[in-house]
Amino acid sequence: MTSLAAELSRIAGEAFAAEGLAESFGRVAASDRPDLAQFQCNGALAAAKAAKANPRAIAEKIAVRLKAEPIFAKVEIAGPGFLNLNLADAALSARAAALATDDTLGAPGTGTGKTVVIDFGGPNVAKPMHVGHLRSSIIGDCLQRLYRANGWKVVSDVHLGDWGLQMGQLISEVEIEGVAPVYFDPNVVGPYSDDSPVSMDDLEILYPRASAACKADPARLEAARRATVDLQAGRAGYRALWRHFVKVSERGLEREFAALGVKFDLWNGESSVDALIPPMLDDLKTRGLAEISEGALVVPVAREDDKKPMPPLILVKSEGGVLYGTTDLATVIERVRNYDPTLILYVVDHRQHGHFEQVFRAAARGDLSGKAQLEHVGYGTMNGTDGKPFKTRAGGVMKLHDLIAMAKTEAEKRLGEQGIGADFSAEERSEIARKVGIATIKFADLSNHRTTDYIFDLERFSKFEGKTGPYLQYAAVRVQSMLRKAKEQGASIGIPSVHSAEERRLILQLLSLGDMLAAAEDKRAPNMLCEYAFELAQNFSRFYNEHHVLSEPDPALRAARLGLCALVLAALTWVLDLLGIEVPERM
């Protein structure tokens, strides 16, 4: 179904058109001044500016036409030419009734027939996930849920970091440690054991050791570079060892993502496009797009009008290794070939903006992206309460696993303080705490605007008061509880309609859900979902405070109000689901 605002815009647009003005001036949106009206149209001001006419006079003409429309209960002109509009309650009620039977709750269907590839998560092989991966994972997951809700075909790809210098660092470290000499024996070409010579715990020790050694010693770094080149060139022992690294790491990562409730369609990585790289390089060289510069093969991407230096995208390093820019470019080719998407989103830390600009420009120069628009969906840093990047108390990198555990512990503490679930089983209490802990983290992260840094304050985010994940879960549980009671009492659930100011307000917000989803998609802005969910909970509380539903003596009115409660619950649960937040049965 088309959104209410869209329908009103169409009606107003026709009024402008009938006056010989552009239809686009008819854009109607929720009013900035809810005390004055439900909706507003500011088109008369813009039209007057364009036509050098009197805005008030234009507004008068439009108002005359709009007053003839039965959908409006009020059409007023205010100030220099604002059109303030209220709807007839009958129209609102009809819309609410239609919404109550709409499984999609007014989702806009903006993605019908379109495919989007979303690249997020981006964990690295051999490294445990840390808080740096948190934002990519939960923002990316929210976007994939949102795009699906809006009708897109979504292909999500975790895009493992499994092919760069860090792999060479690890391989050379294993060689130095001497823990698996067979993989380095030039006289052995396999077959190799199916069992990994290293565990995830080993890798977590080996990688930082290798990384530090390479930083300290140029010769050690050189060995890592050589190992990288050999791995990428296909040396059998290195490939076998590397496959163990990947497999071992994936098992750990799957657990981490499961704990977060994040799923991917593809578990591809940088290495997945290995075979595509040589033909891509040949093609780019043949077409004169790639050239040798300072010993490396590069694609120049600088443009005349650049205001800043724009280094070329390096495809092959002087010693022969490929970089993540190379795999990113080849991955564009792969995704276009496999899915022909209209959009590819990269949910990656905003510090990598320059990298993506290079890749996107190179893709454009090579005409590699088909019809796809490539877009870097950047995000800011998660900081500690000191305003600096989030660290453990000891000053180290906080693992994601530990952060989730902290949030769950905090949730348990809060639930205990509130006496929630005192009579539930230990298992159920634990499960509730898990859901609340995840909600704490996700809502805190997603409610901040994506591009800005934010301060992670567990103390504040885990509160049940205010704009928090736990509060919204509680609000949803409360409505569930009421509907359960209604069912026990045998009360029938009817069709929502307007009988009071509180219901009117609630229904108006419910009818704007589709517009919010479209806007959130357009801006790739999860915080709009958070804002909506919180406002919905607030509007419900006002309604709930004012009208005692279950004790309402008029059965028809009670049924209508229960219908409204059911609709609110459906909308709230759905938006929370898009945020990746689960609502417990009870709490």
Next chain:
RNA sequence: GCACCCGUAGCUCAGCUGGAUAGAGUGUCGCCCUCCGAAGGCGAAGGUCGCAGGUUCGAAUCCUGCCGGGUGCGCCA
């Protein structure tokens, strides 16, 4: 040095394709539970929207300069 992002209430943040009295949470101070879960609702106080110019009938929003903070700038990811 150059480029990008940010500077909004005591604190944490929305709002930014220009529009009416700049919003929310939190904190502070008042009210409101014989009734569906008060983890709530209603109200008050709190702002030169970093500073200075400019465009406009109209600027938190667009442009320029400055100050303050963050980030990035060729073989890491």
